[in-house]
Amino acid sequence: MITLQFQPDWPHGGRMVIESLAADGVYRSQFSTGISNGGLTAFPGGDRWRWESRLFDGRYDEKSAADRPMYGVWNRRRDPYGGAVRFGSSYLRLKPDVIDRATFCFPDSALNPERVGDKTTLPHFCRLADESGADDLDEYVEAHVHGPVRLATDVDAVVLDPSFAGTAVEAAARRLGCAVEYHPGFRADPRVFDPEYRGAQIVELACSLSDELTPEVLGHAARSGVHPAQSVKRVWHCLARFGRS
Numbered sequence: 001m002i003t004l005q006f007q008p009d010w011p012h013g014g015r016m017v018i019e020s021l022a023a024d025g026v027y028r029s030q031f032s033t034g035i036s037n038g039g040l041t042a043f044p045g046g047d048r049w050r051w052e053s054r055l056f057d058g059r060y061d062e063k064s065a066a067d068r069p070m071y072g073v074w075n076r077r078r079d080p081y082g083g084a085v086r087f088g089s090s091y092l093r094l095k096p097d098v099i100d101r102a103t104f105c106f107p108d109s110a111l112n113p114e115r116v117g118d119k120t121t122l123p124h125f126c127r128l129a130d131e132s133g134a135d136d137l138d139e140y141v142e143a144h145v146h147g148p149v150r151l152a153t154d155v156d157a158v159v160l161d162p163s164f165a166g167t168a169v170e171a172a173a174r175r176l177g178c179a180v181e182y183h184p185g186f187r188a189d190p191r192v193f194d195p196e197y198r199g200a201q202i203v204e205l206a207c208s209l210s211d212e213l214t215p216e217v218l219g220h221a222a223r224s225g226v227h228p229a230q231s232v233k234r235v236w237h238c239l240a241r242f243g244r245s
Contacts, residue, residue, distance in 0.1 A: 002094040002102060002143045004072040005087035007236070008160065008169045009219030016168070016223070018090075018158075022175040027092060027149040029068050051109045055116050055144075069144040074104055076126045076141055080183045082159065085240040086137035089161040089186055089215035092178075094145070098154055103144045107132070116144070137241055152177035159183050163214035187214050188243030190235075197241060198234040206235045213239050 004027055008018035021027065052060050052068065060068050072094070075083030082091035105113040106125040117125070125141045132139055149155070157179040164170050165182065173180045190206035190213050205227060210217045218239065222232045 001075050001078065001083075001096070002072050002098055002145065003075045003082045003084070003091040003159075004070060004094065004145075004149070005082050005084050005091045007088040007215070007219065007222070008090045008164065008173070009167075009216065010222040016172065016219075018169055018172040018176075021151065022172045025151055025177070027070055027151065027155075028066070029070050047110070051112075055105070055109055055113075056103075066148075069103075069146050070149050071109075072143040072145060073140040074122060074126070074143050076122075076129065080159075081186075081244060082183070084137075084140040085186075085244075086140070086237065089218075089236075089240070090164075091159050092149070092151070093156045093159060094149070095154055095156050098145060098149075101146045103146070104141055105144075106141045107134070108138070108140075108142050109144075113142075135241075137237060157181045161185055161215040163187070163216035167216065169216075169219075184245040185214070186239050186243040187212065187245060188239055189213075190238070193238040193242055198237055202231060202234045202238060205231055206238060209235070213243065215239070 006017055009016045011017075012020045015023070056069075073083035082088075099119050103116050103118055104122055104125050105116040106128045107113055115121070122141070129139050129141050155176070155178040158173050158176055159181045160169065160173060160183070162182045162185040170180065189211060190203060190209070193203045193206060195203045206213060209221050213235070218232060218236055221227055221235070222229065
């Protein structure tokens, strides 16, 4: 299945990401939103623009932001947390027929994969990912959905972290027009984080936020503007890597 991972309660303009999703009714690419849980290079001439130009033979070079592909992953192990936790605590699970307008690659398009292909190439890319020996956060098979992703027609469910139950995130999720589900959850004492993973200063920041981290705690930190966004993102990497229930 294809999943689109995201941080539902991180800021987007004056709203949370999931509130923007509910208001728009469509999932938008980094070229439209200007936000990402990866690199922020989605602009003409930027790295993401150049990668897309190479991957898709210039197909999108002159296209508008709204017409560009949406990035997700092929959840080859049917992981309940989604196929690429690196990019967020929650995800949209797309309907099976979306695969017919998707392409795939391994490794991530930022790492100059040798080829991109349709669904018939998935066994090859899954084998490469299985044999890569990559870190848990990096072994995903990247997916590119061509054409719009409409929440009411293309999405089976939004799958949230249980820390969002009964919050404004859940309330916004109920307005998406698809089912709302929960996975087992991310939760950890930040003192268990390996300082070699993202740096001792990131562990220090994590410990300053709470003695028990959840995606909801990190969302508050991301929206506060007190801490550098890239640092909060790296705290998330630690929680994603070491905090699965």
